[in-house]
Amino acid sequence: MRSSLLSHARAIGLGLALCSTFAAAQPPAQQKTQVPGYFRLAVGDYEVTALFDGYNDLSPKLLKGLKPEQIRALLARHAIETPGVQTAFNAFLINTGKNLILIDTGAGQCIGETAGMLSQNIKAAGYQPDQIDTIFLTHLHLDHVCGLVDANKQPIFTNAMVYAAKPEADYWLDPTALGRVPEQARAYFKIAQDSTAPYLAAGRFKAFTPGDSPMAEVQTTLESGHTPGSTTYQFTSKGQSIVFIGDLVHNLAVQFDHPEVSISFDENSKNAIASRDAVFTEAAGKKTWIAAAHLPFPGTGHIEALGKRFQWVPVEYGPYQRAAHVPLID
Numbered sequence: 001m002r003s004s005l006l007s008h009a010r011a012i013g014l015g016l017a018l019c020s021t022f023a024a025a026q027p028p029a030q031q032k033t034q035v036p037g038y039f040r041l042a043v044g045d046y047e048v049t050a051l052f053d054g055y056n057d058l059s060p061k062l063l064k065g066l067k068p069e070q071i072r073a074l075l076a077r078h079a080i081e082t083p084g085v086q087t088a089f090n091a092f093l094i095n096t097g098k099n100l101i102l103i104d105t106g107a108g109q110c111i112g113e114t115a116g117m118l119s120q121n122i123k124a125a126g127y128q129p130d131q132i133d134t135i136f137l138t139h140l141h142l143d144h145v146c147g148l149v150d151a152n153k154q155p156i157f158t159n160a161m162v163y164a165a166k167p168e169a170d171y172w173l174d175p176t177a178l179g180r181v182p183e184q185a186r187a188y189f190k191i192a193q194d195s196t197a198p199y200l201a202a203g204r205f206k207a208f209t210p211g212d213s214p215m216a217e218v219q220t221t222l223e224s225g226h227t228p229g230s231t232t233y234q235f236t237s238k239g240q241s242i243v244f245i246g247d248l249v250h251n252l253a254v255q256f257d258h259p260e261v262s263i264s265f266d267e268n269s270k271n272a273i274a275s276r277d278a279v280f281t282e283a284a285g286k287k288t289w290i291a292a293a294h295l296p297f298p299g300t301g302h303i304e305a306l307g308k309r310f311q312w313v314p315v316e317y318g319p320y321q322r323a324a325h326v327p328l329i330d
């Protein structure tokens with residue numbers, strides 16, 4: 001027995017020596033790639049997958065309502081000192097067991113090389129774009145709508161019906177808009193129209209009246225301000241709810257502490273601020289999941305109310321579904 005333990009120990013020693021020699025000779029190469037951009041969460045019986053389309057760096061000057069030095073101080077608390085603030089583009093997939101639904105489609109080819117990763121992340125998450133049967137657009141800004149089509153303006157989601165609220169569709173898709181809006185706004189209208197055109201031509205774009213449910217599983221609410229028809233989509237299963245809020249918030253470091261701060265992209269800042277306040281207050285009270293287009297990926301979490309301020313509580317990485325009973329360790 002003693003000699004076999006001894007030879008075992010010698011073998012381990014020899015192995016370790018070999019390992020350390022090998023390690024010293026050839027250190028592991030750095031991988032220098034990011035993990036796939038998806039995150040999964042169960043909401044009742046629904047499977048929700050957050051999808052990373054990319055990001056853009058936004059100037060802090062776009063945030064309005066506080067002095068520049070106050071904005072800078074709030075960003076510095078989040079260690080943001082660069083000229084641009086990294087702003088994620090998140091889209092979300094819901095598999096209800098019956099339908100495969102996409103909320104927003106990212107910036108596609110409209111931003112440059114920092115975005116347009118939605119399709120590859122849909123595939124990484126185990127799905128194909130042609131399996132998606134329904135798309136709900138929170139609004140028709142380019143970072144939500146441009147991902148509907150590829151670089152040749154061909155539809156990516158070949159089997160999907162696309163929905164947007166009627167005030168939103170009326171505003172952006174009016175063919176006379178290009179002739180009357182200011183020059184600097186024209187490109188945004190053109191992108192909304194070009195991205196939806198093949199779906200409209202194929203009879204696969206529908207505008208719904210705010211508050212209506214294009215399918216039984218979804219509850220829609222008009223939350224205008226950011227755009228005239230900005231809409232939230234709520235799904236509920238087994239007593240759990242998740243609300244997809246689109247662009248009700250753009251900056252984690254500033255707009256939870258100061259929900260009265262708007263962003264230049266808001267068409268009506270007063271209404272945008274009121275919509276944010278109403279949705280945040282309700283989400284905090286009901287403890288619903290929130291899924292936001294521009295909060296740090298996966299843009300999913302809860303909201304806590306702190307007087308007139310709010311706090312973002314991001315989802316914690318973990319198993320897809322927590323065990324029903326997790327023994328406490330104390």
Ligand SMILES: [Zn+2]
Nearest residue numbers: 141143247293
């Ligand atoms: Zn946006």
